Amino acid sequence: MRKxxxxxxxxxxxxxxxxxxxxxxTKGKVQLKSAGxxxxxxxxxxxxGDSLGSSVIAVDTGDTKAASAGKVxxxxxxxxxAALLGASADQITINDVKVNPLSKNVYLSVTxxxxxxxxxxxxxADASGKITEFSLDNVASSASALPNPPVAKAxxxxxxxxxTITQVAYSGGKVIVAGLSNExxxxxxxxxxxxxxxxxxxxxxxxxxxxxxRFETQAPVRxxxxxxxxxEPSIVAAYTxxxxxxxxxxxxxxxxxxxxxxxxxxxxxxxxxxxxAYKKDNHEFILMANSSRGVMKLxxxxxxxxxxxxxxxxxxGVPYETIGSLTGVKHLTSLDDSNALILTESDxxxxxxx
Amino acid sequence: xxxIRNILWAAALAMSSLAAQTVSIQLDGTDFRLVGWKPVPxxxxxxxxxxxxxxxxxxxxxxxxxxxxxxxxxxxxPRFPLADGMTYVAEATLTDGRKATAILHxxxxxxxxxxxVEHIYPTADTLPANILKLYIQFSAPMSxxxxxxxxxxxxxxxxxVPLAFLEIDQELWDAAGRRLTVLFDPGRIKRGLVPTNEMGxxxxxxxxxxxxxxxxxxxxxxxxxxxxxxxxxxGAPSDRTPPAPKLWKITAPxxxxxxxxxxxxxxxxxxxxxxxxxxxxxxxxxxTLADQEREWRFTPVTPWRSGTYHLIANNLLEDISGNHLxxxxxxxxxxxxxxxATSTGNTTQTFTIH
Numbered sequence: 068m069r070k071x072x073x074x075x076x077x078x079x080x081x082x083x084x085x086x087x088x089x090x091x092x093t094k095g096k097v098q099l100k101s102a103g104x105x106x107x108x109x110x111x112x113x114x115x116g117d118s119l120g121s122s123v124i125a126v127d128t129g130d131t132k133a134a135s136a137g138k139v140x141x142x143x144x145x146x147x148x149a150a151l152l153g154a155s156a157d158q159i160t161i162n163d164v165k166v167n168p169l170s171k172n173v174y175l176s177v178t179x180x181x182x183x184x185x186x187x188x189x190x191x192a193d194a195s196g197k198i199t200e201f202s203l204d205n206v207a208s209s210a211s212a213l214p215n216p217p218v219a220k221a222x223x224x225x226x227x228x229x230x231t232i233t234q235v236a237y238s239g240g241k242v243i244v245a246g247l248s249n250e251x252x253x254x255x256x257x258x259x260x261x262x263x264x265x266x267x268x269x270x271x272x273x274x275x276x277x278x279x280x281r282f283e284t285q286a287p288v289r290x291x292x293x294x295x296x297x298x299e300p301s302i303v304a305a306y307t308x309x310x311x312x313x314x315x316x317x318x319x320x321x322x323x324x325x326x327x328x329x330x331x332x333x334x335x336x337x338x339x340x341x342x343x344a345y346k347k348d349n350h351e352f353i354l355m356a357n358s359s360r361g362v363m364k365l366x367x368x369x370x371x372x373x374x375x376x377x378x379x380x381x382x383x384g385v386p387y388e389t390i391g392s393l394t395g396v397k398h399l400t401s402l403d404d405s406n407a408l409i410l411t412e413s414d415x416x417x418x419x420x421x
Numbered sequence: 422x423x424x425i426r427n428i429l430w431a432a433a434l435a436m437s438s439l440a441a442q443t444v445s446i447q448l449d450g451t452d453f454r455l456v457g458w459k460p461v462p463x464x465x466x467x468x469x470x471x472x473x474x475x476x477x478x479x480x481x482x483x484x485x486x487x488x489x490x491x492x493x494x495x496x497x498x499p500r501f502p503l504a505d506g507m508t509y510v511a512e513a514t515l516t517d518g519r520k521a522t523a524i525l526h527x528x529x530x531x532x533x534x535x536x537x538v539e540h541i542y543p544t545a546d547t548l549p550a551n552i553l554k555l556y557i558q559f560s561a562p563m564s565x566x567x568x569x570x571x572x573x574x575x576x577x578x579x580x581x582v583p584l585a586f587l588e589i590d591q592e593l594w595d596a597a598g599r600r601l602t603v604l605f606d607p608g609r610i611k612r613g614l615v616p617t618n619e620m621g622x623x624x625x626x627x628x629x630x631x632x633x634x635x636x637x638x639x640x641x642x643x644x645x646x647x648x649x650x651x652x653x654x655x656g657a658p659s660d661r662t663p664p665a666p667k668l669w670k671i672t673a674p675x676x677x678x679x680x681x682x683x684x685x686x687x688x689x690x691x692x693x694x695x696x697x698x699x700x701x702x703x704x705x706x707x708x709t710l711a712d713q714e715r716e717w718r719f720t721p722v723t724p725w726r727s728g729t730y731h732l733i734a735n736n737l738l739e740d741i742s743g744n745h746l747x748x749x750x751x752x753x754x755x756x757x758x759x760x761x762a763t764s765t766g767n768t769t770q771t772f773t774i775h
Contacts, residue, residue, distance in 0.1 A: 103591065119596055150481035154504045160566050162591075179501060181564040182598065182641020186501060200485050200500065227595030228697065249593035249602040250693045252553060252743045252750070282612045284751040289589070307587055308608035337608075338588065358588070397590070 091262040092127055097203035099124065102176040102187030105165040108237035108261060113167075113174060115189065116232035116244065123235060123244055125263060127207040128167065128174075130191075136171040136403040137194045139417040144198075144410070148190065151198055152179045164398045164410045173408065173415070174201065192415070209263045213244065214271070230255075234341075237261065238293035239300050239316060245288040247307070254285035256304075258319045272319050275326045276306055284308070286327070292342040292353065297371035303330075303353060305339035311385070313370055330373045331365065331384035333357075341399040343407060345420050354390075354407060354420065356399035362390045364421055390421050446511045446523040451503060453511045453523075455495040461516060463488075471515060472497060477508035477524070484509075505530040536561040536640035538650040541632065542692035543741045545713040550624045551610045551659040553743035553750065555603040556693055557634060562598035562641035566590075571638035572603060577629040584609070585623035598641060602693075610743075611751045624656040660742040661749045664690065666734055671772045676727040681709070681718040682772070684732070689714040691739040698735035702769075714741070725774045732770045 100119035107113060111131040115124045141147065149156040163176040173192040178185050189201040213230055227249070234245040244257040255271035276286035291304035293316075300316040304327060312327025319325065333339075338358040344367070345352055353365040365387040373385055398410040406417045444457040455472045464470045468488035472495050475481040485500035503509065506529035513521045542556040557572075574582040586603055593602035605623050624630060636649035668687050674680035682701065692714050699708075699717060706721040736746040743750035746768050749757075 118591070146478060147482060150476045150478055151483075151485055153476060153484040153499055153501050153507070153509070155476075155507065158504065178565070180504075181566060181639075182643070183562050184502075184641075185565070198482070227597065227600055227693065229594070229596055231589075231591045231593055233589065233591060247589065247591075247593060247604075249595060249600075250691075250697070251737045251739060252604075252607075253737070276611070282751045283754055284607075284611050287607075306608075307589075307604075308606075308611050340590070358590070359584075 091264060092125065092207035092209045094205065094207045097124055097126060097206060097208045099187040099189075099203065101185075102178065102189060103162050103232045104235045105163045105174055105176050105189075106235040106237050106242070107165055107167055107174075108242070111167060111169055112237075112261075113165075113189075114235050114237060114242055115176065116235045117187075118229060118232045118246070121213045121230065122210045123213070123232070123242055123259065124208055124210045125242075125261065126203065128201065129206075130167050130170045130172055133169050134171050134194070136166070136406060136417070139173065139192075139194075139196070139402065139408055139415060141192060141196050141198070141415040143413055144415045145413050147198060148175070148177060151190070151200075152177070152188065154179055161398070161410060164408065164415065165400050166402050166408055168401075171403065211242070211259045211263045213246070213257060234288070234290045236291065236293055236302075238302070241316070241319075243291070243293070243302065243319070245291060245304075247287050252285060252287075254287045256288050256319065256325075258321075272321065273324050274304075274306075274314070275324060276308065276310060276312070276329070283326075286310075286312075290339050290342055290355075292344050294344050294353070294367070294370070297369070299371075301370075303342065303344070303367070303370070305333075305337075305342065305355070309333050309337045311365075328373075329384070330370060331387065333360075333363070333387075340397065343399060343401045345401065345404070345407075347405075347420055352420075354399065356393075356396040356409070358397075360389065362393040362396055362399065363387045364390055393418065393421075444513065444515060444519045444521045446513060446521050448523075448525065449496070451499065453497040453499075455497070455511075455513050455521070456493065458493070458495055458513070458515055459517070460490055460492070463490075468495065468497075471495070472511070472513045474499065474509060474511045477510050503527050530643055532642065532644040534636075534644050534647045536563070536644065537647045538634055541634075541650065541652045543689050543714055544692075545689050545741075546654045547657045548624065548654045549657050549660040549742050550622045550626050551661070551742045551750065552624055553605055553607075553610060553739075553741065554691075555605075555632070557601045557603065559599045559601075559640070563594070563601070564639040564641055564643065565592055565594065565598065567639065568592050568601055568603075571635040573633045573635075574623060575631040575633060579631075582623050582630070584620065600693075612753070622659070626656045626658050628656050630654055630656065660688065660740065661744065661751065661753075663744045663749050664688065664738070664740045664746055666746060666768045666770055669770070671732065671770065673730075673772045673774050674725055676725050676774045679721055679724050681720045682725075682732075684717040684719075685712075686715050686717070689741050690717075691741055694735075694738050698738040700733050702731040702733050704730065727774055729771050729773050732772060734768045734770075736766050736768060 099117050101117050103116040103118050111128040113126045113128050145156045149159045160178040165174050175190040177188045191201040192198045229249050230246040232246045236243050242259045242261050254274040256274050257271050274286050286306040288304045289307045291302045294301050294303045302314050310329045311331040312329050314327045340356045342355045351367045353367045355363045365385045395411040396409045400408050402408040402417050447454045453474050469483040473483040487498050489496040507527050509525040511523045537560045539560050540558040569588045574585040587606050632652040634650040636646045670685040672683040706719050709718045
């Protein structure tokens with residue numbers, strides 16, 4: 068029995084090493100400077116956006132045992148996380164939440180502390196609601212640096228420029244990263260082929276918004292969701308300036324200027340946070356959490372049929388409704404084919420997809 | 422400070438330890454030591470089923486940390502440093518029924534208000550209606566996650582201008598946490614968008630405004646600011662003209678001196694980008710800004726020598742309305758041809774030192 072276990076252990080170690088080498092990963096301690104947006108890739112790979120470290124880190128969670136999702140309900144999650152980390156709730160920030168599509172375990176990106184001593188932590192909640200730390204002390208990982216624009220060599224007193232990562236997603240072998248600079252108004256969307264090559268730097272694409280075919284401006288992407296439109300891998304993205312657009316993945320080429328096709332104008336006060344895509348009753352939908360307008364449900368069948376909105380009299384975009392039962396949503400993510408997971412100020416819970 | 426805190430903890434332990442005859446809980450540096458136990462193998466439910474440390478809130482889970490069995494003692498090392506101003510409870514229930522409890526109060530933080538707003542850029546008191554961003558510079562690192570509760574734009578009636586800023590949860594801080602970038606809602610600045618049409622620009626030409634920064638904003642230590650700050654300004658016409666380097670007035674100092682090179686701009690420029698995107702080729706020196714960011718002064722480390730110099734401006738340098746050197750913030754395609762993506766090139770001018 069002991070021999071079998073030992074052998075199984077050896078096979079497991081060999082498999083992990085194989086997986087790690089295949090993904091260009093090396094085993095060791097991951098030193099995050101900050102923990103921001105999360106995304107899951109294939110085979111339990113977790114991507115962590117580290118704004119302070121100007122990088123995206125890929126971590127092999129090894130959490131690949133398939134499971135079906137159960138009901139998730141962790142009330143007072145902010146208090147529970149704070150207690151776990153030995154701090155008061157006002158010193159805890161939950162920056163993002165994502166579900167491992169294989170194991171259905173929930174991963175949380177958390178900051179303990181709010182000032183100089185703030186520490187990034189990745190937590191994991193299992194089906195029973197038990198929260199533990201996902202330790203980064205000895206994991207297979209790789210990183211991709213986000214490039215900073217040129218820094219003046221002479222005279223600059225410091226380099227306070229920072230790009231804040233607002234969303235990370237994985238689709239079709241690429242990690243897509245949306246961010247906002249704290250200095251120049253740029254609209255770079257970055258794509259990185261995964262597995263990351265050694266010392267790879269994310270290439271950037273400038274996203275423009277052609278407002279009604281007349282005014283053209285740079286348009287930073289606030290949040291987005293990978294989406295297949297008419298068999299073409301694409302993203303549906305929300306700009307910081309509110310329009311909802313579609314962009315084919317094939318357009319996301321380094322150094323290219325890309326203009327999204329506007330499929331909806333959501334109006335003033337629309338501040339999208341997260342989007343998920345799903346199917347229900349033979350229809351496609353996008354659910355979008357919005358910091359001031361609640362959760363919106365967009366009917367997204369055949370997005371290719373929506374022409375780029377090019378005239379103000381032409382506001383006939385994708386129809387949407389607001390889901391009144393979902394309020395105070397700070398993060399929204401997919402749990403399984405029938406359920407979403409929402410994080411409010413104090414609770415984490417699963418809800419049936421509307 | 423650390424020593425004083427430890428003494429306080431030790432005193433608290435001595436006072437509140439309700440240990441049975443031979444079992445007790447002691448503080449050892451930052452570790453909790455259960456002394457007088459009879460070593461047993463780790464229970465299936467983990468060491469925390471015997472000895473758990475938790476914050477003093479209802480239903481608090483055990484704090485993260487590691488356990489080390491030692492001869493005659495079980496050591497708990499918290500995963501994170503103990504936080505200030507907290508109460509921690511250490512409880513032991515041994516297999517033989519003996520119990521021990523200890524309560525720790527950590528010293529509260531020194532919350533004397535010391536942090537101030539040092540600058541708000543732009544410093545001008547007349548700002549274009551399409552002003553794109555503000556920088557709020559603090560004297561010390563600030564707490565993250567509460568910015569939008571403490572910044573308001575008031576109109577001349579003292580009413581808050583609704584949805585003036587792009588309130589993103591991540592907040593655009595620099596790495597030191599001392600400078601916050603506040604973007605006005607781009608959807609209300611860009612022409613031809615629904616938010617602009619519905620609500621107009623946050624700033625209107627000819628009207629008076631007050632930007633309010635609350636005293637109740639917490640710094641990284643958790644202390645409020647020394648005082649709140651108000652910045653008053655008047656709205657001016659929108660500026661949609663790219664800055665023209667050929668209109669900059671270059672005043673060259675004399676050779677043999679370390680007097681500053683002075684560049685005068687016809688309009689205020691972005692304060693942060695002036696530190697990073699304008700330089701004298703191959704010359705080290707320091708940059709200072711003057712006259713409401715209409716003046717850039719460059720003082721060399723070593724005296725100027727006679728000759729020709731190059732002043733290099735990155736084309737991403739912006740004025741305070743987000744117009745780049747080679748491109749307006751929003752381009753009216755009815756009046757200008759469609760451009761390629763914003764150049765990452767430079768605009769170089771020469772000047773001579775005699």
